[in-house]
Amino acid sequence: xxxxxxxxxxxxxxxxxxxxxxxxxxxxxxxxxxxxxxxxxxxxxxxxxxxxxxxxxxxxxxxxxxxxxxxxxxxxxxxxxxxxxxxxxxxxxxxxxxxxxxxxxxxxxxxxxxxxxxxxxxxxxxxxxxxxxxxxxxxxxxxxxxxxxxxxxxxxxxxxxxxxxxxxxxxxxxxxxxxxxxxxxxxxxxxxxxxxxxxxxxxxxxxxxxxxxxxxxxxxxxxxxxxxxxxxxxxxxxxxxxxxxxxxxxxxxxxxxxxxxxxxxxxxxxxxxxxxxxxxxxxxxxxxxxxxxxxxxxxxxxxxxxxxxxxxxxxxxxxxxxxxxxxxxxxxxxxxxxxxxxxxxxxxxxxxxxxxxxxxxxxxxxxxxxxxxxxxxxxxxxxxxxxxxxxxxxxxxxxxxxxxxxxxxxxxxxxxxxxxxxxxxxxxxxxxxxxxxxxxxxxxxxxxxxxxxxxxxxxxxxxxxxxxxxxxxxxxxxx
Numbered sequence: 326x327x328x329x330x331x332x333x334x335x336x337x338x339x340x341x342x343x344x345x346x347x348x349x350x351x352x353x354x355x356x357x358x359x360x361x362x363x364x365x366x367x368x369x370x371x372x373x374x375x376x377x378x379x380x381x382x383x384x385x386x387x388x389x390x391x392x393x394x395x396x397x398x399x400x401x402x403x404x405x406x407x408x409x410x411x412x413x414x415x416x417x418x419x420x421x422x423x424x425x426x427x428x429x430x431x432x433x434x435x436x437x438x439x440x441x442x443x444x445x446x447x448x449x450x451x452x453x454x455x456x457x458x459x460x461x462x463x464x465x466x467x468x469x470x471x472x473x474x475x476x477x478x479x480x481x482x483x484x485x486x487x488x489x490x491x492x493x494x495x496x497x498x499x500x501x502x503x504x505x506x507x508x509x510x511x512x513x514x515x516x517x518x519x520x521x522x523x524x525x526x527x528x529x530x531x532x533x534x535x536x537x538x539x540x541x542x543x544x545x546x547x548x549x550x551x552x553x554x555x556x557x558x559x560x561x562x563x564x565x566x567x568x569x570x571x572x573x574x575x576x577x578x579x580x581x582x583x584x585x586x587x588x589x590x591x592x593x594x595x596x597x598x599x600x601x602x603x604x605x606x607x608x609x610x611x612x613x614x615x616x617x618x619x620x621x622x623x624x625x626x627x628x629x630x631x632x633x634x635x636x637x638x639x640x641x642x643x644x645x646x647x648x649x650x651x652x653x654x655x656x657x658x659x660x661x662x663x664x665x666x667x668x669x670x671x672x673x674x675x676x677x678x679x680x681x682x683x684x685x686x687x688x689x690x691x692x693x694x695x696x697x698x699x700x701x702x703x704x705x706x707x708x709x710x711x712x713x714x715x716x717x718x719x720x721x722x723x724x725x726x727x728x729x730x731x732x733x734x735x736x737x738x739x740x741x742x743x744x745x746x747x748x749x750x751x752x753x754x755x756x757x758x759x760x761x762x763x764x765x766x767x768x769x770x771x772x773x774x775x776x777x778x779x780x781x782x783x784x785x786x787x788x789x790x791x792x793x794x795x796x797x798x799x800x801x802x803x804x
Contacts, residue, residue: 362708363628386398386508394508400589402500404589404590411499425482439460439463462665468652469651477639484636491626494629498621498622609792623710624710627710650679652674729784739770
């Protein structure tokens with residue numbers, strides 16, 4: 326289970342130097358972790374696995390052993406537009422957090438005033454009327470400071486800091502998600518390349534069979550299988566293989582363009598056309614369920630949103646308390662402009678105030694209830710996300726076990742089908758089997774090969790899903 330001390334570590338986990346500087350420069354600090362609210366949901370171990378307590382799998386993408394994929398991800402981290410948007414949102418949330426702290430600090434402003442006034446006096450005791458011109462000049466430094474006695478403003482700023490931390494965690498989640506999307510697109514390209522090779526082999530093989538049947542039919546050697554139906558079946562299989570080849574060539578182009586878009590390139594559909602599917606790496610360490618609460622960035626973001634909602638609820642409750650403020654001013658006042666900086670004409674004032682809300686039409690109480698409801702919603706969302714995360718790990722662990730069994734069985738099937746196809750050719754030549762048996766043996770070999778490639782790709786995709794579900798970290802080279 327996540328301990329209280331472990332939980333507190335997540336308040337600043339992975340936020341980077343910029344956010345650390347932000348929090349250090351503010352009088353309000355980030356809210357404490359609220360992982361304890363969901364820690365009891367974590368079981369002692371994964372039911373679908375016997376994995377040991379191995380911890381976080383860092384640099385998981387490189388476990389697939391493909392330098393081109395790692396290079397692509399490096400490029401995407403720098404150039405992907407969606408990731409750039411997410412990074413800019415983090416910077417914006419940091420600016421909002423700084424802005425939220427401005428209300429806590431004394432507000433100081435300087436001002437200069439000048440006024441000239443003419444006044445006309447008519448009647449007794451001014452026979453004939455008189456006029457006077459008066460001038461007034463002044464400078465001052467004015468200060469206004471609300472004393473945050475109850476912590477209302479600090480609570481509001483703490484919520485803004487937690488929002489900024491949640492944004493930083495969401496950026497980390499976006500980085501890992503982008504790496505996973507690129508990996509899956511890369512595997513889709515690898516499968517397409519392998520399927521194209523298999524389809525070309527099928528076209529060649531079925532072309533030879535169709536040609537042989539056509540020659541037999543032309544010679545009308547019926548006793549050796551040279552019938553019109555056999556020719557049509559062989560031609561049908563040949564055209565089917567050509568259609569499959571065209572299908573996978575289209576899939577390759579689609580995968581190429583998806584890779585380019587994710588990497589921030591123009592989708593030209595060029596390059597990387599020869600890579601196949603890699604072998605699956607060793608299974609990643611699963612660790613403990615409670616570790617997800619401390620390392621999965623999406624869960625860390627949800628926890629920070631709960632912390633922010635709690636601080637907003639605190640601020641709303643404290644808004645009903647009295648507010649204390651201090652005001653002061655120091656400057657000069659004179660009727661002559663050249664004396665406006667003379668300290669002998671100095672003036673000053675100092676005052677204090679207290680404001681107690683008495684009747685607001687239910688606004689303050691309503692805002693408090695809304696904030697408390699938002700906090701309960703954030704808690705339920707965190708609980709939902711945690712349960713979903715546990716489910717993702719369990720499902721990926723189970724799928725990994727059965728993918729391994731299916732790949733092993735289908736690989737043996739492919740080996741046997743290939744041997745059967747070779748034997749069928751020899752048997753047909755020797756007249757032991759008929760043409761239909763030959764066609765079926767060839768078709769089974771081809772279809773088994775295509776299915777095996779698809780299954781290997783699905784297993785690699787599941788491995789990526791498992792890394793993501795476990796919170797396996799991805800780091801760029803040099804980090």
